[in-house]
Amino acid sequence: MKRMLMAGAAIAGVFAAHDASALELGTPAREHPYASSQNFALELRFGPYYPQIDEEPGLTGTPFKDAFGDKARFYLGLEFDWQVLRIPYVGTIGPGLSVGTVSMSRQAVTKSGRESGDEYTLHIYPMSLSAVLRADTFWRGAGVPLVPYGKLGLGYGIWRASTTGGTSESNGVAGKGSSWGTNVALGLAFALDALDRGATRNMDNAIGINNTYVYAEYYWLSLNGLGGQKALHVGSASWVAGLAFEF
C-alpha cells in the first residue's frame, strides 16, 4: 500500500511540476478539415471472464471450479473516459471509469445427491478507475489507423453469491461483499474512420463523434484486496474487445 501511495504521489508530482505549456486541455476543435472538439471516449466492452477466486491464499481445493466449472464467463461492460489532457506527439490522457457485469448459475443438488429445483448463482460487478493513455499520434499525425493505449489504476468488484432463496449464507457469514485491487490493461484500437473518411466527417458534424474504433485489449484486473483485505478474488486476467467512440 505504501508503494502505491508513493507511486500516486510521484504521478501527481509529475503533473504538478511539469512545464505544462506543451499540454492542452482536451483536444480542441479545428476548422480545416473540420473536426469538433474531443474530450471523452466511450467503450462498449465484451469478453470472456475468468474469476480468480480459487487463487485466494489459504484455500483448500478449488471451490469455484467445483461449483461453476472452468469455462469462461461472459463479461459485458462500459467504460467512460475523460480525455482531460492532450500531450503533443503522444496522445490523450485522463481518468476512465469502467463498470461491467458477469454472472453464472448452476442447478443445485441436495446433500444426499438428488436433483434439486434450487439454483445457486454468483454475480460480479467489476469496476475500475484508471488513468488512460491513448497514443493516437500515429492516426492523427501519420494517418496510420492504429491507436495503442494503456490503462493503469484501481479495481473494485462488488459480488453476491445467492441461491433460489436469496443471498447465500454459511455459518452466519453472508455471501456478499466487495473487493479492491489494481487494474492494468494494454490494447490496440483500429480507427474505422480510415475506411470512410467522408462518413466520419458527417458523423462528427451530425452528432459530434470524432473517431470510432474497434479494439482488443488484454487486462489484468487483480481484485485481491490489495494485500490487506479478506477479499473474494473476483478479478480476471483476460482479453476484451468492442467498439469505442471519441467525442
Added chain:
Amino acid sequence: MRLLSAFVVFVACLFVHVTPAFAQATINVANEKSLPRLDKNGNQIAKRPLTLNPEAVNYQDCLDEQQIQFTLIMTGFEANAVIQVWAANGGVDCGQQINRASANQLCWQVAPNVPLTQQVDVKVPVRNIMSGASPFQANKTDNTVNACGKVDLTNLVVQFLYFSPGNTAAAASKKDVPIVVDTVGPNPPTGLKALPGDTRIQVSWDNISGEGGVSALTGVSAYCDPAQSAAPTTVTVDGSCTLVPNEASTSTDAEVDGEAGTEEDAGFTEVCTDGGTQTVAGSDCSSPNFVNADGTPVVPSAEFNAKYQCGSITGNAGTTVVATEVGGVPLTNGTRVAVAVAATDAYGNVGRLSSPVCETPEQTNDFWGGYRAAGGQAGGGFCATSGPGSPAGSLAALGMVVAAALSMLRRKLEGRR
C-alpha cells in the same frame, strides 16, 4: 254527427286511460355497467380487480352467497301494476308467458316482486340468478351451495318485467341486464413434477388446458399439505444367505450367522444376514385434505387457500411455482410434503386440484458453502470492506493527491489560455 263525436271522445278516453302503462312505463337500472355487490348480510363489499371480470359471478361469489344490487328507476307505472324479476339464458324473452309458466319454461324467478316506487334497490342473490342455468333447469332450480362449481361459463340475462294491472300474461315493458356466470375453473395441469430445494419445493408442469385455452388463465397456485402426505413405512426384511469364497468371507462386513453358515462346499462358505426391520419411504402420495368425501379432487376456496396455498404465479406463461411456506409456516427440511396445483381462470375461479406429488425439502449445495468450507475468508456484506485490512483509508488519501494534482494542472493550463 254528435254520435260520431261522442264515439271519438270515448275511444280517445279509452286509449288514454286504459293503455297508458303500455305506452309509457319504463324501467332503467342505475349504473348498469358496475352494479354494487353485497355480501349475504346486505353489506356492500369490494369487487375483484378489473383483470378478473369483477361484474361476472364466479365460484367464490357463489360460495359467499353474494348479492347483486340493482337500483331500478321507474317512470310511468300504474298503481296495482306488477314488476317481477326473472332470469334466463341470453336470447330468451321472459316477457312471454310460455317462457315463464309451462312444462318447457326457460325462465326462472330470481327475486320477489318489486315494490312500485320511482326508485328501488333490488337485491338478487347470485345463486338465484344461476339456479336455473345448465346443468340445472328453469323448472328444477337449485340455489343451494350445490350450484357453486356446477355452472360453467354462461351468459345469463336478469329481466325486470312490468305487467300492467290485471295482465300478467305478457310484460308491457321490460329491462334486461346481462350477467356472466362462470363457477368452474380450468382443468388441472398435467405432467406435474416436484423437485426438492432448501426449505422449499419447486413444482413444474407441462400443460394446462381449459375454457379458452391457456390465454384464459390468469395464474397457477400450489398447495402443500405437510402433515398428511404418505409417511415412510417400516417393513420387515427377511434374512438371506449367499455363498462367498472362503478368503472373502473373512473380510466381509456382513453380520454372519455362525450357526447358519455351517455348510462349506469347494472352498465356499454360506454367509447369512439376519432379518430385521427397515424404514422405507412411502412410494404413494396422497393427502386426504386434497380430496372430497366422495374422492373427487377439491376445488380450492378462499378458506382452502388460506390453509394450504404454498406458492403461486400470475399470468399464463409460467410452468413453475416455488413453494416456500404453507399457512404462514415455512416448509422444513426433512418433512415430506404432498403438493398439488390448480389453475385460475379469467374470472378468478380456481380449478380443481391436480393429483398430488410428494417431495421432501432438503439442504442443497451452493458455491458459497463450498467456498467457506474450503477456508475462504471473504464475505459478510458490503460494509465488511471497512473492517480491519480494508484499504479504503489509503485509497481515499491517494484519490485526494491525484485530484489535487489535476486541479493544479488545470489551473496552470487555464491561466496560460
